[in-house]
Structures are given as structure tokens and as C-alpha cells.
Amino acid sequence: MGIQTDMSTAALLAAANTSILSTAVRPELVMERGQGMYLWDTDGKRYLDFVGGWAVTCLGHSPAVIQDALTQQSAALVHSSPSFYNKPMIQFAKLLTDLTGYDRAFFTSSGAEANEGAIKLARKHGSIHRGGAFEIITTINGFHGRTLATMSATGKQQWEPLFAPKIPGFKHVPLNDLEACLAAITPNTCAIMLELVQGEGGVHEAEVAYVQQLRKICDDSGIMLIFDEIQTGFGRTGKLFAYEHYGVQADVMTLGKGIGGGFPLSAMLTKEAFNIFAVGDQGGTYTGQPLAMAVGKAVVQELIRLELSLHAQQQGRYIVERLHQIEDKYNLKHIRGKGLLLAFDLPEPVGAELVAAGLEAGLLINAPNPLTIRLMPPLIVSTTDIDLMFNQLCGALDSIF
Numbered sequence: 001m002g003i004q005t006d007m008s009t010a011a012l013l014a015a016a017n018t019s020i021l022s023t024a025v026r027p028e029l030v031m032e033r034g035q036g037m038y039l040w041d042t043d044g045k046r047y048l049d050f051v052g053g054w055a056v057t058c059l060g061h062s063p064a065v066i067q068d069a070l071t072q073q074s075a076a077l078v079h080s081s082p083s084f085y086n087k088p089m090i091q092f093a094k095l096l097t098d099l100t101g102y103d104r105a106f107f108t109s110s111g112a113e114a115n116e117g118a119i120k121l122a123r124k125h126g127s128i129h130r131g132g133a134f135e136i137i138t139t140i141n142g143f144h145g146r147t148l149a150t151m152s153a154t155g156k157q158q159w160e161p162l163f164a165p166k167i168p169g170f171k172h173v174p175l176n177d178l179e180a181c182l183a184a185i186t187p188n189t190c191a192i193m194l195e196l197v198q199g200e201g202g203v204h205e206a207e208v209a210y211v212q213q214l215r216k217i218c219d220d221s222g223i224m225l226i227f228d229e230i231q232t233g234f235g236r237t238g239k240l241f242a243y244e245h246y247g248v249q250a251d252v253m254t255l256g257k258g259i260g261g262g263f264p265l266s267a268m269l270t271k272e273a274f275n276i277f278a279v280g281d282q283g284g285t286y287t288g289q290p291l292a293m294a295v296g297k298a299v300v301q302e303l304i305r306l307e308l309s310l311h312a313q314q315q316g317r318y319i320v321e322r323l324h325q326i327e328d329k330y331n332l333k334h335i336r337g338k339g340l341l342l343a344f345d346l347p348e349p350v351g352a353e354l355v356a357a358g359l360e361a362g363l364l365i366n367a368p369n370p371l372t373i374r375l376m377p378p379l380i381v382s383t384t385d386i387d388l389m390f391n392q393l394c395g396a397l398d399s400i401f
């Protein structure tokens, strides 16, 4: 059977139902095009996007800078080999280290891989400097990815019985509970790893004093501190990186999602003291992949040129203000978050129904759990987009309550 290029939506969905491995429940539509704040499906229906490709499309959909970077770089060099340097790889590493004060960058394609790198680096650190320590303390409701090691690092209770045996060496403690963290530290501990704002866990912020204490504990004991900024990085929380809210840096920071604006790209940044991998310890076919490097560089430069961190801070404030105006009417609770990583709780566990009602009305929102709605629009979101979103959100809420 040949592949038809002009399949109808019904034919596409029929083919999807028999050819795509079942891993997710997806709505009966097919996305075809994106521009700015909007996506369009194959029937021409338009969706205002407050999920942003899962906190990824920071510059909106199909931005010109990504198109240009891909066009120019793909004409020059699509791929050389991980065993060679290439120009955009060096330029992007220099840009990131200059921006952050970290010294070294390792590039991969997905957030989980960046975290795998951080986990390996933590164990390497433990083996060299802490007598073979290999345990990593992470937080309950944290999220670090879907490879076997990063699922093991993730403190999601529903995942505990899955894919046994898990990778050993992870202890999960409640976020913001310093005593629990202290109690979990043993001579076997090589690292503490956390998100400064738990994204998938439902937008829960680490407290400033807690994070500063973790920094001190790690300094005093030689334990490595890792911030997973895959969701919080690149302006999402109203600062270029979430650590700027805390006045401390980790030894290792992992980045993903927004870094490529939609192109598969992630990075692990470290201080010079943790530049400790031996040759061959870490690698990957696509590390420093030229197209990804060119896109990352273009995206980060554009984020800075447009001052999108500040814009995210301002637009986030406006969304929170608007949420407070409707909280009593709909009995919303715990309006929370920073910048454009925001959430609120519903009075009843109808998250999935609300997401479906939004979709019907042409609005994309996310429910990380049945009680919580999360908003993470592209950082370019305008006040007009926000007003439009509230019209649609209230319509969806009215249809349910």
C-alpha cells in the first residue's frame, strides 16, 4: 500500500489507530500547522495554545528565527559526527556558559538524557570524591523524565510499581522538608537533585530558605547539588533561570524544553570542578548536533533580544490577577506559580473534562492531575491573548459547573 499524501482527517485517524504504538490517549484530531500563539488542525480549526508544546515553544509556533537557523545550518552542515567539534556547538556552549557562569556544557536531545548525564556525573563524583557514594536524593512529586534511571529518580508514586527492577540508588523526600532531606543523607549520598518549581507535579515551588540550606549542606559535605531547570529555564518563571529567584546556583543544571523552542535539544551545564568525566564515560550520536546547536543559539539570542523573561513576569502577573477575579465565582483554589508557569486547583476533580471543554472551544490548557489546571503559554503571549483565553476558560468552566 502506498502512502497517500492527501489523506482526509478520518483516514489519518484510522491509520493512527492502527499504526501508532498506544502510549497516550490523544483527542480525535490531527495538528497540522502552528503560528505564534495558535495551532491549526487538519480540519482548519484553530486552537489558542496555553500549553505551548508542554512549556517548550517559548517563542511561539514556527518562529522565523528557527526557520532561518534551520535553513542556513542545513545548507552548511546537517551532521558531522560526535567525534568532531562544529561551529554552532562551540558558539552555543560559549553563549550558555557566558550567560550562566557555568563553565562546561554537554548537549543532548531530550530532557531525560540531560538528567541521565547529571545522574552519571553525580555517581562519578561519588566514586572519585565520596568513597563510592552513589545515592541521589530527589523529591516526591518531582519529575525528571522517562528513561529507566530518570523514572527511578522521579518521585511519582504511581510509577513505583512500573518496570521493576528500577535503577537503585534514589531516595525520595518531600519538597521543602529540610529535616527529611537531612535524615536521608548518608555516607552513600553523592547528590541532591530537584526542580525549583515542580512542573509535572502540579506547580509547587521550592522555598528560598530551603534551597539555600540545601546549598549549604552540599557545600559542607561535598554532595553535588543538581537543579533540573528543564521546565523552569529560559524565562519560564520570569527570570532567565529559576535559580535567580534563590540567590544560589547548583553545581550542575539541566536544561531542555524551551532551550530549543520546539527543536529536540537539551543541555547539562556544570562548574569546572565537576568537569570529571573520563573520555568515553558520556557521549551520544547527537551530542552537539549542528542543526540543534544552531537552533538553540538562535532561540536563546531571540529570548534575550525580546526580553522575554521580563515579559513572562509581567504577563504572568496579569494572568494571576485575572484568576483572582474569577476565583470566588468558580471556587478556584491555590492560584500559584511564577512567571508563565502557573496553576490553580479546581473544586472537583474535573481537570480532564475542563481540558476537553477547552479543546472543543479552541483553547489548549493542561491538567497535570484531575484537580489542577496548569497554564504554560509561549512566552510571547500578549494581553489580548490572555483576555481571549479567559473568555474561553470561563466558557469551559460554565459548561461544567
Ligand SMILES: *Cc1c(COP(=O)(O)O)cnc(C)c1O
Pocket (backbone or CB within 6 Å): 109, 110, 111, 112, 113, 115, 143, 144, 145, 146, 195, 199, 200, 228, 229, 230, 231, 232, 256, 257
Ligand atoms: C519535561 C521534563 C523532563 C523530561 O524532559 P524530556 O525532554 O521529556 O525527556 C525532565 N525534567 C523536567 C523538570 C521536565 O519538566
